[in-house]
Amino acid sequence: MRRYFLIPLGVCLMLVLFNVPLYAQDGKIVTGVVFDEKGTTLPGASVKTKDSKFAVQSDKSGRFAIKVPVSTKVLVVTFVGMQEQEVALTKNDLKVTLVSVVTTMNDVVVVGYGTVKKKDVTGSIVRVDGDVLNKTAPADVVSALQGRVAGVAVTQNDGAPGAGVSMRIRGSNSFLGGTEPLYVIDGVPFNNSASNATPASLGDDEKQSINPLNFLSPADIESIDVLKDASATAIYGSRGANGVVIITTKKGKTGNDKVDLSVTMGVAQVAKKLHVLNAYDYATYTNLAYTNATLYEGATAPIPFPGAKTLSATGDSVYTPGPADYIGKGTDWQDVLFRSGLTQNYSLNVSGGSSAGSHSFTFNYLNQDGVITNSGFRRYGVNFNLSRNVGKFIKIGTSGAMSQSITHGVKTSTSSSDDANAGVVRAALSYPSTQDRTSDLSSVFFITNPYIYANDVLNKVTSKNLFSSNYAEISFLKYFKFKQTLGFNYAYNTRDQYYPRTVYEGRSKQGWGLKANDQWANFMSESLLSFGEQIGKHNINAVAAATYERTDASWLRYDAAGFPNDINKNENLGAGSLQQTLAAPYNNRSSTKFASFLGRINYNYAGKYLVTASFRRDGASQFGANHKWGDFPSFSLAWKAAEESFIKDLNIFSDLKLRFGYGQVGSVPLPAYASLDKLTVANYPLGGSVATGYANDYYAGPANPNLKWETTRSFNMGLDFGFFNNRLTATVDVYRKKTVDLLQSITIPTSTGYASMYVNSGSVENKGLEIAIQGDVVRSKDFTWNTNFNIAFNRNKILSLGSDTSVKQQFAGNISTSYAPYIQKAGHPIGALYGYVEDGYYENEAAVRADPAYASQGEAIIKRMVGEIRYAHPNGGSGAITTSDRTFIGNVNPKYTFGFTNNFSYKNWELSVFVSGAVGNDVINLTTYFLSRNVGYQNVLSSMYNDAWTAGKDNRNAAWPKIEKQSWRNYFFSRRFIEDGSYVRIKNLSLGYNLPKNLIKNISNIRVTASVNNLYTFTHYSGYDPEMNGFGTNPAMYGVDLGGYPVARSFNMALRCNF
């Protein structure tokens, strides 16, 4: 019934809307042609009268003919990216030359639920155009933003193709909640962390993750707008605290159909190799480790590489090789593991539009081989963007992305200290260089041969995504628009994993296979009413909207082991004799709902004084019963001083704008059902059989009806400058944001029957300064040089852990077995590191005896401690080293991050250099930790051999304790495993050539580009790359190098043509 009810309504509307009086008037015909600066004709330029009543577009050859009233004196010609021009009708056949817009002052930026002209922005919003984004031929949208926007820190979790990427805008706001911004794609919110693109794997230690935004092809991005401050993000209310990234996909533009083909071919190689011992050094080193074990502990094991005949177990005399036998032999396992990875990326876009609507179709295919054998990423995608004008007042449209992406992973980034779970990168470093690639498990203690490890293990994640945003927009009553949007977003991710018996993980289990999946479905409805009117000097824009969202998620994990052989891998889990060997099959389903009302008013007077106020009321199902709804207001002001006559008179500024904003935003780090009481299975055997029981979940904690969002209040003050007719512009923003009601799991009295509980408690502050400078340094006919620099400083400080807890400090989770160096304490940043301090080495037994810690130890202990690390008591005291001897030893937050782009063009050539970096941040190098633990049967970093403490030498610069095969050495967590992760990276260097127009007749542009990504990284970091983030989006544990997938350097050739 309801459907039919709409029909009469529709008919009525149409009658009203189409019944517009037609003008019938005398006129004259004006003709002309539109050119750009280089003399190329411009098709699709808009030519209209000043009152916009008469309008046409230039045709394929840039020509136009327009009938206008006889009285018309001036025509207005516009084209996207060009300065608007008024042309006096002094002659009939006009020649109009449009000049490119130098700055983007007249461009619009997307502010969420609408757009404003960039010059009218009152908050801190930065736009990155798709063209800029695609300069580096990126495989994913998020990492393409790295270094582009001041205050936006993008970190790849590791270098694996398709791997997760984390983004932090203006520092960390949360202990538990994640600092990922809200992504909004064509108006539909996309919850990056909730979409959970990484299905469960075998083993908790595997930290590698998949980027949920992989489904978007960067080639299909029109623009990305980053909303940084709360006055801008408050319109997204309870989800705005970490910033908002608004992604707009390509739409067709009015004019003839355009075809845009881009083909990129590339080859990637690992950017750096670590130095480990070659076979000769390894054998020598191992012998030394055994010799020292005899020397310091009286061990009796014979050296493993004697180079002499020895008696075997069966009593035969056989020759066992010595170091000299390995000269020039052995295996470089990194060479075995790493390869040149080929990348092919094709994207074809067809777009166009007319007064009836627009269309854009993109087909893309990406095949990116990883630099590690058997790893890679593939994506097939179709994107489309359609709009249709139905009559003059109704517009409908849809944009959609369908894609499948397949990630072939190899095991890297594992937090397990167990060598059997080391993953391929660590295996390649520690597997003895004396072995060859056929050597099996039994040869070496508990490391899998990296060649076999990489080649035999299956670990594939397949993601199928469907993203759809649909709208109908009705304009009515001249000033109003009503837009109804429906969004659907569906993701289905599966993991196939199999450890055959040729690797340690699968050996004792006789093959170990897994099927896991997660599904995620999101529905969104948004009703938006907008209003805009200019009354004299008063300009008012307003929006009001109501939205509703529902997200359903489910996941499943099933594993089995004990397979008769490895042939079927994980495709017949039923064949395994051991079902669910480690965990019972696990599945879960959740549903969250979200509703909001919002409104915003933009007012400006005479284009000088601008005011924006917004308000949003959000309700989320995962909030506690007492806080289902939250209010999020914002207010911002701007004063365009450059418009004032007294500033104009100074003749200095072409633009000068002062902005001030305040806003209150939230973040919803709560998983579904976090506030509820939960009953879990709690059986008990009665009378010989197990009886069903249920009890409150001890680990989930008691219900907390007060659980709510984390609230961030932020002030932002900004200044926009423009000089020399905006050839030099600068934006400076300072901000201070304070986040209160941090979500924490606090210890509650055990006498309540629970150990911990989620509460909102504690506060953290971020304050900072961001500067962005753009300049057109040179602009001449043949040569241009423009430069773009941004730098951001952020200081993070925990103000309080909250009144609900008397704990003065706490630690984030373990980064590896029993190591939890991340301390959270008032006055220190999230990401402060806590640990022990070293004080050289014990040079001799007298030095050991002199240390009260060893006062009562036996001779054997004293003897073996020579050449070992002495730890200090930075907090006073003496004796044994205890946890009270820890102190602050590092900070993973950078002092500043920056990006620097220079574009040069000379005639048809274009050269672009993009440098980005981070300075002052520490990185925990767990690769070093893992490699340093086992001495005498695994390979080590060269420094562990060359720079080890050696008896009788000057050991003041020794980097490592003595070489000895032992099992008792206990490294306390010290600066030894923390390094300065500062880096400056030449992220992209590209040289482009536009084929001369006279060579290509029917094609408007062909451009060939050669580029290098990650050309060079200046850093003191000793690992593969300082930009490693093993724990992904966990805000409390940034900056851990778990021995992740190394970052690659890639060389690309790209061809792009438009016709």
Place this chain on the structure above:
Amino acid sequence: MKLSNYKYVLFAVSGFLFITATSCKKTLEETPYSFLSPGNFYTSSANAVAAINGVYNELFTYDLYQQPFWNLTMTDDDHVSGADWYLGNAGAGNPQSYWGVDRPWAGLYTLIARSNAVLENVAGMSTSVIDTATKSRILGEAHFFRGWSYFHLVQLYGGVPIRLQSVSADTSASGFNKPRATVAETYAVAIDEFKQAENLLFSAADSRSGEKGRVTKGLAKAFLAKTYLTMASGALQGSIAVIGGANNASYTYTKDVVAGYEGFDSKAYYQLAKDKALEVVNSGDYSLYSNWSDVFTIANRNGKEFLWEIQSAYGSSFVNNLHAYLSARSPFGTGAMWMTNNHYKTYDATDTRVLDGVTHQYQANWGTYYYYPSWQAAQYNSSGTYNNDGKNDGDDKAFVTKFSYATSFNNDQLGTQYANNNITGTSDAFFPVMRYSEVLLMVAEAENEVNGATATAYQYLAMVRNRCKATAAPGGMSQQDMRSYILEERGREFSLENIRRYDLIRWGVYLQVMNKIGTGQNSISKVRLPRNLLLPIPQSELNSNKAITRNNPGW
């Protein structure tokens, strides 16, 4: 714009807001799919039963009977010895260095919290969904667990916070921050809970009492009696003799009045204890097995002598390591704990509690098996039952075999074939919590304190001793002699049943007895400080419960 236009706008705005906003309140309610929410759980009899089963579940955890609950107390008395790695912590007076030191607190309060939830939710269930008997039993079980938990908390920690509401239901300002009650207040709660349990529960013989392994009316009475008895003995002023020291002599100590028990009327509570224990005796629901060797057999689990045992189930995840830790006959070759040779010597030569209940380790050339101690070798060789080739490694250890009767364990006396448990090392041994012999000895003890060493006292003592073929207790004992004798008898009867330390504490002689030994067998330190009288309150509780400002003395 004309005024009328604004009307349309207003109409349109309110229209779409209304459509989107309809029933928002309901919209934001959460629907759980993969777990149960208490809100919709208490809707059937079966679910109410599942809820009370969930309380029992806590017993079988690493908070309570999977180890810490008994480890902290059983390793810490004068009658046990064991491996240094096992007794080096709580067994040496250093409970805080044992990993499980905080677990009994957590476990007992978890029992309380779950019981609170059951009481809050089941009490209101209508008779249309649950029959009166089942409801009564469930409520009785919950009251029992609260009483049982507070009874143990007060003995282990002194006065503790009283929580008789779940933390979700407790809306008072002091929800989380509950101060410690006094010892007397805590006992009052335990007594009240046991009384309610007694009224609501059914006797073991009544089919309405449910499956074997549930708590019953008789058990509630027995624990009520034990509570009175504990209060009475703690408050008593006088002396008691304990066999011990380095030379295994009898030493008479003036007992301490236990801190916090000063106000209790010892005699009155002993009278209450006697009456309540006699109610159990007179119910006729329980009796002793005539042979000690029958008591712990698999066939007699939950049998007539057991008021309550912690259950397990072979082939399920509910299996434990009791036999491995507490019995010689384990796949590890040796148990971690055994009775001291001194204690062993206090048994009569005819006492089947050692003849049938203790084995001794012997290292044979081809492996490990067991025999009686060298000084008794002649006696037991002649029986022909035991293989003793006379080789003695000089390390006699008296292993108590109570926990060896387990399905996963091949229980052929001294043949050491562990057919079924080579892989797991686990067993389905039960843990006895209250045996009928304890009820009998409670009657004897209470009678002695109320009326002196009367024939009645002798009679109940004799029932326990006769069953294990031990010689009769010496006649003509004074009240103090009888008191001392019963304490020792409890030690012999309940070896490794988690009773002895509680007895030493309630009699106020724990410190004297332990320090008299100094260093015990196998070099286990028995030296104790006053702080050892109570366990430390967990640091996490002190950190988070602002109403508790200090730990127990010395911690």
